[in-house]
Amino acid sequence: MKNSFEPMGVKILRSVDDDLLCNAGVFHREAIKTWFKHWKEDVKNDKFDTDPELAAVSQAEQVAKEKEELQLEQEFENQFYKWYDGDSPLGKLEAYFDVFTITKASRRAIKSLATKYMRFANFMPEFTEEEAIRFLRATETKSNSRKTYSLYLRTFFKAQGIPKDKLPFEYNRIRIADVDRPQRKTFPYEKVKQFIYSCKESENGRACFYGALSTIYGFRPIEMSRLTPENIDQDKHQISVQTAKHGRMRIHHIPEAIRPYVYNYEPKQISDKSMPKQWGNICRDIGFRPPHGYSWYGMRHSLFTNLVNKSGLPAMVLDKWGGWQSGQVSGAGMVYIYHAPDAQDMADIDKMVLDNHPFLGFWDGK
Numbered sequence: 001m002k003n004s005f006e007p008m009g010v011k012i013l014r015s016v017d018d019d020l021l022c023n024a025g026v027f028h029r030e031a032i033k034t035w036f037k038h039w040k041e042d043v044k045n046d047k048f049d050t051d052p053e054l055a056a057v058s059q060a061e062q063v064a065k066e067k068e069e070l071q072l073e074q075e076f077e078n079q080f081y082k083w084y085d086g087d088s089p090l091g092k093l094e095a096y097f098d099v100f101t102i103t104k105a106s107r108r109a110i111k112s113l114a115t116k117y118m119r120f121a122n123f124m125p126e127f128t129e130e131e132a133i134r135f136l137r138a139t140e141t142k143s144n145s146r147k148t149y150s151l152y153l154r155t156f157f158k159a160q161g162i163p164k165d166k167l168p169f170e171y172n173r174i175r176i177a178d179v180d181r182p183q184r185k186t187f188p189y190e191k192v193k194q195f196i197y198s199c200k201e202s203e204n205g206r207a208c209f210y211g212a213l214s215t216i217y218g219f220r221p222i223e224m225s226r227l228t229p230e231n232i233d234q235d236k237h238q239i240s241v242q243t244a245k246h247g248r249m250r251i252h253h254i255p256e257a258i259r260p261y262v263y264n265y266e267p268k269q270i271s272d273k274s275m276p277k278q279w280g281n282i283c284r285d286i287g288f289r290p291p292h293g294y295s296w297y298g299m300r301h302s303l304f305t306n307l308v309n310k311s312g313l314p315a316m317v318l319d320k321w322g323g324w325q326s327g328q329v330s331g332a333g334m335v336y337i338y339h340a341p342d343a344q345d346m347a348d349i350d351k352m353v354l355d356n357h358p359f360l361g362f363w364d365g366k
Helices: 008-016 029-050 052-082 089-099 104-120 129-139 143-159 189-202 205-216 221-225 256-263 272-286 296-311 315-322 333-338 343-355
Strands: 238-242 249-253
Touching: 089 104, 089 143, 104 129, 104 143, 129 143, 189 205, 189 272, 189 296, 205 221, 205 256, 205 272, 205 296, 221 272, 221 296, 249 343, 272 296, 296 315, 315 343
Parallel strands: none
Antiparallel strands: 238 249
């Protein structure tokens, strides 16, 4: 017996074009397209047939809207291309490219950012550092991208013939809060002291292990997450850590004050994404209540803030100690990367830092 049930979609499609249908009510993709085409036309015609006044108003509004959009687009293009003339800012940038050797990729990137800057300034730029800062804030880019954008803007300004003392963003201070970089969360000195004593009093192996490494070396969370017993050499009293940035292996001396806490715990390599949870668990276990939003990086920031302000050590030494590749503390920039410290260098750096360490004494019971 033939099934009398037929889906509504198939009935509609049969009314459009039976030749496009397949067997037993299964329909072809082209039939669907055809039906939707007819359906949209029918709806449009029904609407206009039943309400001519509405149709006339809708058509008039649509025409007016399209005309306004076209006019605005034309005005923008006229203004935009005006600034591409030879004496215009963007034209000068093109001439600058012709004089200096700049790769095609860099040209495209600088030109794209310069165009955005011109639009931001409504094509009436002041070419001041304050305006460049406002632009970078408005772009809402990541801090690393802002470094690159800052250099691109400096090139754009240079192409305009801006005097050197008026150019924005000196290379060695791009990283500073000139671009509204958020303030780093840094534990107060007394809070770090309280954290250390809480770890020791709890006798919690995990808390003492990670607490010692974070307050003495300022290891990043990802660096601590990679540690295993193989990274700890008890005979030589050394700990090796793979630097988070560029993966260079650093070897640090383990001072006597923290050896019991480092040697009596066997770390397992874990995902770096679990380190925030580790922080929360440790704080709960030892009864430590950190300020809201503070974690491992707060310890790192506190350590280097105190070393910079109180130790009197050269900033380049602190760069090596902290495992920075770009002169984060010293601002040395590209010059810094051409020397990677060898074992003897790190031994000397270890001694200098540990002799002036702000928190080491707290682990020694002092």
